Amino acid sequence: MAKTLMLRPVKIAVLRLLRGGGAFELVADSHWRQQRLLILCYHGTSLEDEHLWRPTLYMNQDTLRARLAFLKRNRYAVLPLGEALERLRAQTLPARSVALTFDDGGYDFYRQAHPLLQEYGLPATVYLTTYYALCERPVFNLICSYMLWKRRGEVIADAREAGLQGPLDLRTELGRHRVVRGLNDLAEREEMTGLQKDDLAARLAHFLGIDYAALKAKRILQLMNAREVREVARNGIDIQLHTHRHRMPEDEALFSREIDENRAHILELAATRAVHFCYPGGVYQPVFLPWLRGEQVVSATTCDAGLCTSQSESLLLPRFIDNQNRTQVEFESWAVGVGDLLAFRRVASQTYVPQE
DSSP: OHHHHHHHHHHHHHHHHHHHTTHHHHHHTSHHHHTOBEEEEEOEEOSSSHHHHOTTTEEOHHHHHHHHHHHHHTTOEEOOHHHHHHHHHHTOOOTTEEEEEEEETBHHIIIIIHHHHHHHTOOOEEEEOOHHHHSOSOOHHHHHHHHHHHTTTOEESOOGGGTOOSOEEOSSHHHHHHHHHHHHHHHHHTTOOHHHHHHHHHHHHHHHTOOHHHHHHTTTTOBOOHHHHHHHHHTTOEEEEOOSSSOOOSSHHHHHHHHHHHHHHHHHHHSOOOOEEEOGGGOOOTTHHHHHHHTTOOEEEOSOOOOBOTTSOTTSBOOEEOOTTSOHHHHHHHHHTHHHHTOSOOSOOOOOOOOO
16 A cells, blocks of 8 residues: 555656647547446535545545536546446447446435536436435444544543543544444444434534534435435436445345345335445455345446456446545546556455444
């Protein structure tokens, strides 16, 4: 990882030289690129400062606008996911083919990303986790992490009021992660429901001196509710599978339950039978593939980096994860295909961090 970070400025400089020399346009218009599909992955578009808290997951609306404007201005064929995958297999993709995907289905998608997609007339798929769409509360571990980040730089000596032992060191991301892990462990030990977890988050907010009611009113780190899912689906957004509780059990019966509940709620909310899937956290195991086939899942996307070809395993499709940390030239390099040719690291971390 450290070596990759050291090489990144060099890589960006090389990409700028290639773009300036016309290599980007040559690759974009090549037969090689026409045989490949770029699936773009987005997680969140900030309502306020989420891109500063987690720039690897979020971007601000201006950055997303710049990405969509580039695709539109440079004649990229942005296709609905299902159509794109069918044409990939049939080897009938148009030049510069792209599919847009958004993971989780956050309220920020409804508020920030959806209007931009409508403005540019671009189709997109939302992989929706349905638990928090029905339980209208902030996602527990994310809102705890966000609130702790708001108090970054501090060490709090006594944490008993928050249900934790010992001091809370909030000066580093690792220290804050340990606090969130402790809160998750507490919730698991006491077998808390979603509402009880929300009460625990409210206690943490009070302990940190944060107005939790005001934070909830802003809908930060909440998912779209039922009405909002129905609205974006009516506007042409494709709603697909991401499990009900954003987790992948290693027991087949529990795994199937996650898919079945997710699919049933999507059918109710979006009036569509979902057959495309995204692995929560990008974590997958070989045993998941036959289980997904048993659930009649047609495709599954990962967080591994790459362009899709007609030979790609349909249940292990790569994507390019775009976020606030990506420069515009890096984004453009993947749109044209150069980024795929120069990729240092393709397989995403297989360490799962639960959403709930």
